[in-house]
Amino acid sequence: MDLTVILLELTKGLAAFTWQNAVMITAACVLIYLAVAKEYEPVLLLPIGFGCLLANIPLAGMTASEGMMGFLYEAGIKSELFPLLIFIGVGAMIDFSPLLSQPKMVLLGAAGQFGIFGTLMLAIWLGFPLNEAASIGVIGAIDGPTSIFVATKLAPELLAPIAVAAYSYMSLIPIIQPPLMRLLTSKQERLIRMEYTPRPISHTTLVAFPIVLTLAVGLLVPEATPLISMLMLGNLLKVSGVVDRLSKAAQNEIINIATLFLGLTIGATMGASSFLQPKTLIILLLGLFAFGLDTVAGLLFGKLMSFLSGGKINPLIGAAGISAFPMAGRLAAKMAAEEDYDNFILMHAMGSNTAGQLGSVIAGGVLLSVVGKILGIG
């Protein structure tokens, strides 16, 4: 055999390596850096970063349909299995009692979805087709599984930037939300103390809630059934109190395994050729806009509720009406405590935050149903 042939064979990886791959590997390293050094959502950003790294090693074949990533994509993302498995775990970790004891928080969870529809309209105006615009809008909920679920159905080609946007903005909540919160609320408003007078929630109510909600949402918005039912299944495991082992498995093993493979697979969709496009940048910007708009809408609605209640509601909890459970709720509580360390609005913020989680799932379902209907898909 000719020596040059051997040499070519030995260096074929390097030869096929493009500058675009280098850019994406740098992006992968930034994600891994944020995860390791800054601990920004490391559970997600670390696997996403590593998956991105793998996707940009030429000729490795991992992302081909018979490769590991290709297989995981078919099995877990295209089938929508991973986001749904994650939702079983999320459901088992959510405590709905702050919401059940303060039902008016549901309104904030609805207001927090405004950005989804606002961004959808903006994206259409910018020339995105309806299916892509709807998928981009859902980023505003800052709910990874819902974004992935909707994007997979409506615009699978945009999955990578949408998932990356949803998860990176989730990690940037403590950076993006506080300036908006300070801008839109006065110090006076942030200082509002909220009386915590929860009405007692019976065990029966806690158990009935996930069942009733699954049926109600399922019958009204059938497209939201997969997400809401898995979320509620996880919650039922937890609140029933009789399947502690299953509840623990959902909160640990199931969600951890699904998160690892979801992150890795999403990262692996970040191949240079599909990701390094002007469109990606626009999607990331629109996602940021959607997130900001959701936060603003939530805050403004919080202010309205504050006004209508005669100053009994701290508008900061409106910002928790996006999804991003529980980070957004904690942040609202932290912001209030920064102004006055003796002010605890955590339970209210969590009520709003869990309402936001439900709201974004329902909004995702509504989008799937409406857009699917218009476009004749699904």
Added chain:
Amino acid sequence: MKYTLKVDGQTFEVEIDDIDRRPVIARVDGQEFEVSPETGAAATPGAAPAAALPTRSNQSGKVLTAPLPGVVLEVFVKPGEKVEAGQVLLVIEAMKMKNSIRSVRDGTVAAVHVTAGQTVAHKQALLEFVE
């Protein structure tokens, strides 16, 4: 202290931390009630403190109560210790978030009613100041 009470043929387990304190905080099935025996009025949960402390503080007078339900993670002070306003007295974990409970006043701790690991209900007495 636990008491077993029979009302209309129904048996209740009532837990009272300190019967000499006013109002008496009684827990029945994990739910808290404030009772003022002198006036004979039993308050509904939450309603009485809401009326008594409209907007201000979980720290009124001598007693520091839990501003939110959760689990005590750490207690930083001991009886007899002098504390300053702003000092972290204990940490309560609620909704997986650590909440630092700070003192709103200078004073001396008279008694600590909770220990690390203990689950506390909203408005449950955490510690008391000397005066």
